[in-house]
Amino acid sequence: MTTVEFSPAAEPLAAKLLEPAREILARYPAGRERSALLPLLHLVQTEEGYVSPNGVAFCAEVLGINKAQVGAVATFYTMYKRRPTGEYLVSVCTNTLCNVLGGQEVYDQLVEHLGVGHDETTADGKITLEHAECLAACDYAPVVTVNYDFTVDQATPESAVELVENLRQGREHTPARGARICSLKEMQYQLAGFADPRDGAVADGVAGAPTLRGVRLAQEHGVAVAGFDPDTPITKTKPLPKDEVATKAEAAGVAANKPASDAKPAGDARPSGGEGAK
């Protein structure tokens, strides 16, 4: 990949994205670079907000595969957008549970309020709306996310409209459980596998009441699992692999270049037998 000559279609993206693309490829074993395709497709969305023909060309040329192969993958996954997107992607879960708890009304209200339908973007380029399938937060139903971060829990048509108005007016809106809101393009950078560059964003968001309900109940009533001893020994039937190697080497009369005693002792003072701690 070091000597890729980019086509005119891919060249502008390559000028900006070649460095991070290289970092992505390095995560996978040599010869298995194709594994980088999903993160690379997220990466091209950081620039373009969707997977454009140029984005497809860039991915194909970086990986040395053809554009049809990239296109087949890009069209398979919901998070790769085929048209330019807004600054914020607002997703309303309308899968069954959220749906019957009010998610459908929330979605319908946003359709009416914003004047756009599924996978469409407002004229001001601020908001792309979509209905989503179960977002793995049914205990907070119905849920609304912004750029995939959980932003409104137990959403109502009113709270959802308040959210989109805040986004459109550039007013701050603190997400219910996700990190502070960024742009969709910035989020794509994280999806490509990079750390959130914003200071403090990892710390954002606290667990909501539903997440903690069971464990709080246990705490309040002093319920704990008895008999937990972290020093409970593990039954040892074999020496550690590295000691095994050393033993074999010695047995074969090979002059080990390291004395066996150099290795960490296989066991500490604890008995290696199986008698339980209790």
Added chain:
Amino acid sequence: MTQPRQEVLQKLTPVLTKRWLSPDAWQIGVYEQLDGYRAIRKALDVHPDDLIQLIKDSGLRGRGGAGFPTGLKWGFIPQGDGKPHYLVINADEGEPGTCKDLPLMTYDPHSLVEGAIIASYAIRANRAFIYIRGEAVHAARRLRNAVQEAYAKGYLGKNILGSGFDLDLVVHSGAGAYICGEETALLDSLEGFRGQPRLRPPFPAIAGLYASPTVVNNVGTIASVPYIVLGGADWWKSMGTEKSSGPMIYSLSGRVVNPGQYECGLGITLRELIELAGGMQPGHNLKFWTPGGSSTPLLTAEHIDTPMDFEGVAAAGSILGTTAMQIFSDQDCPVYNTWRWLEFYHHESCGKCTPCREGNYWMVRTYRRILAGHGTVKDLDTLQDTADNIFGRSFCGLGDGAATPVVSTLKWFRDDYLGYIEGRTAPRLSEKSLVGAH
């Protein structure tokens, strides 16, 4: 709201959820103070085979839905074969109702990293991947941070804690496709292809990622491992039932007063869980529920005392699945709900096999017609017939999952269908939905 009784409260087993109470447990320093990275020291001090035996002895079964014995799965990895081995953690959580893995990764990400190190050591893998659902961005943020912290402390990388064991761990985000939770589709996706299931055999243990021996395990499975390494197999088995050992995170959603995550020993009943959750919402009576996500046959109010372990739920004709319990009442309509699930399966069908691709297409349309008030009794036969032709004839579990709510609602709630057909129930969908506009 009624207070749960003391004997029911005693069924709570806060193990995997315990650190969630510490808001900063996602930071490595705090995690270490709470028994964190203690298990890897113990684990790296024993032979990998002894670790596999420990997991076998604990009776740990996969938390991803199928309940396969974890130690057995690890033991299938051929050793001394000269091939690289891989651990792939399935963090694609997308089964409707399932919401236990995301909080775990968000509030206690290091427990998954630590579990990954131990599991990799046991199966002799030097590379591990966490395939996390794309939409799970905050969980991924915390996980990536945790991985970085673990490298900085020498828990990942070369020669971990002087053991001679090397491990690289990569957090790989998906891109929005439920089917990628199916383990072989996940592997294809991780290799950079469309996420479509593979023919089995060969199983991943023989030819998984990059055609090499691979263990695929769920987040909850791997996060359980450090606790077993610390507390031992006997302690683990002190929770749950004989064949379904250990604690399980039950995810309650829907018509209960306090939806949320309740970690209890396997084998607790829905009645007890509802009690923990403060009862049913006022004015709601339990009508139907999923024991483990929408792909598991629905159960009804008469199953409220079914033990929620692998055997108990199977005996009731369903599947424990991911213990994703969506609870619906007499104010919810099983026909409408099934339609909405089918829209989901239809959307998520990968298109590889005909029964699932075509069957879901037609079933969705039949449901729309029934819910718009244009259904006929014959439609019910068509639905049953279609579902029967999908079930067991599909290439992967998604097709079976789609047929499941159809078959179970036709079985338990035929009269609710007839309500729309005979005009006793007001239509729920408009004419517009019949032309396929969605």
